[in-house]
Amino acid sequence: MRYFGSVAFFRHLIILALLLMAVLSGKYLIDVFIRKEPPEIKKERVSDLQYDKKSLSESDGTPQNRPPSFSYQSAYSELYGAAGQERELQDGVVYLTFDDGPSKYTPAFLDLLKKHGVQATFFLVGTNVQRYPSVVRRIKSEGHAIGVHTYSHKYLQIYMNVDSYLKDFSMAKDAIYRATGDRCAIFRFPGGSINVFNSRIYGELTAEMLRRGFKFYDWNVSAGDAVKKTIKKNIIDNVANNVRRDQPNIVLMHDTSELSLTSLEQIILRLKKENYIFKALGNEDRPITFTHIK
Numbered sequence: 001m002r003y004f005g006s007v008a009f010f011r012h013l014i015i016l017a018l019l020l021m022a023v024l025s026g027k028y029l030i031d032v033f034i035r036k037e038p039p040e041i042k043k044e045r046v047s048d049l050q051y052d053k054k055s056l057s058e059s060d061g062t063p064q065n066r067p068p069s070f071s072y073q074s075a076y077s078e079l080y081g082a083a084g085q086e087r088e089l090q091d092g093v094v095y096l097t098f099d100d101g102p103s104k105y106t107p108a109f110l111d112l113l114k115k116h117g118v119q120a121t122f123f124l125v126g127t128n129v130q131r132y133p134s135v136v137r138r139i140k141s142e143g144h145a146i147g148v149h150t151y152s153h154k155y156l157q158i159y160m161n162v163d164s165y166l167k168d169f170s171m172a173k174d175a176i177y178r179a180t181g182d183r184c185a186i187f188r189f190p191g192g193s194i195n196v197f198n199s200r201i202y203g204e205l206t207a208e209m210l211r212r213g214f215k216f217y218d219w220n221v222s223a224g225d226a227v228k229k230t231i232k233k234n235i236i237d238n239v240a241n242n243v244r245r246d247q248p249n250i251v252l253m254h255d256t257s258e259l260s261l262t263s264l265e266q267i268i269l270r271l272k273k274e275n276y277i278f279k280a281l282g283n284e285d286r287p288i289t290f291t292h293i294k
Contacts, residue, residue: 072163072208079170081185081213084284089248094276096120097219098255099149099188100226102128102135109255109264110138116268119280120144121217122255123188126151126172133179140180145280147217148172148187155190159197162204169209185283186215193218194290217287219252223267225260235263240270250281250288 089095098109101122113120122139124146129136139146150158150165151172158168169187176184187209191197193216198205209216224230224238243249254260268278 072161072166073211075163076166076170079166079173079212081215082183082283084282086286087284089250089285089288090279091247092245092276093248094243094271094278095248095250095281096253096278097123097188097217097250097281098253099123100125100128100153101255102132102139103256104132105257105261106132106135106255107138108261110135110142110144112261112265112268113144114142116265116272118268118278120278121147121186121281123147123149123217124172124176125149125153126168126175127153129172129175129179136176136179140182143280145186145282146176146180146182146184147281148176148184150190151175153190155195155197158190159195159201159205162201162208165201165205166208185213186217186281188217192290215283215285215287216289217250217281218290219250220247220288221249221251223251223253223260223263225257225263226254230259232259232263232266235260236266236270239267243271243276248288249276 098120101124122144148169151168158165173184193206221239221242223235225235239251
């Protein structure tokens with residue numbers, strides 16, 4: 001019996017079409033989640049998630065149960081911040097922030113910032129703090145701000161549930177305290193406060209961190225310096241062309257590569273030429289955070 005044009009042929013064709021629709025609808029939902037973000041922030045999210053490929057490959061795919069509702073509130077009794085009263089960030093000011101360090105490149109970043117009299121904020125990964133404690137102490141001694149960027153930076157692990165995040169965060173905070181004697185009250189979520197890994201626990205997680213007295217900072221200008229195959233000119237332009245005088249500018253960069261380092265000086269010189277000033281974030285500063293798209 002001829003297959004093409006038969007009932008079986010059309011039945012198989014319909015099944016194939018339904019499967020394609022399911023795949024495309026899933027992609028559509030992901031696109032909707034990030035559809036209105038600036039292009040450089042979209043790329044930064046994708047690149048930042050690639051940082052966690054190892055944890056993805058290590059996962060055994062076993063479903064994880066969430067802890068009982070709100071049980072995490074009584075855990076980690078010492079895990080509280082001391083964020084001060086909020087003051088507005090200043091329009092026209094550039095707040096340089098560096099994620100994922102410290103690294104072997106961080107001392108050169110500090111040299112450059114010192115050379116140009118620029119204060120910045122470093123969101124540190126706990127495992128790297130333990131590897132470079134003297135660098136962390138130098139960050140503090142030279143007047144820069146320090147924030148927590150988790151201990152492991154492993155998305156599947158930290159965003160499994162609120163308790164998992166608190167455990168990881170506590171380890172990072174303790175590592176910074178051992179290195180500097182300071183108890184951080186500011187932090188940045190890996191991937192930003194809204195990302196595909198924490199969507200299920202976003203409300204609970206942010207509420208719990210705020211309840212404990214911590215402040216989290218996203219960004220509104222991304223250098224795109226962690227994007228694969230980017231070039232120095234793109235990094236410089238991403239910052240210089242997107243800072244504005246009618247808003248505070250929290251700039252996302254990373255102190256983890258030679259490319260970011262060589263781009264930084266040109267960014268500073270270009271913005272200083274345009275009379276921008278630079279400041280570090282403080283416990284009192286009102287955060288810039290991502291918002292859900294309705």
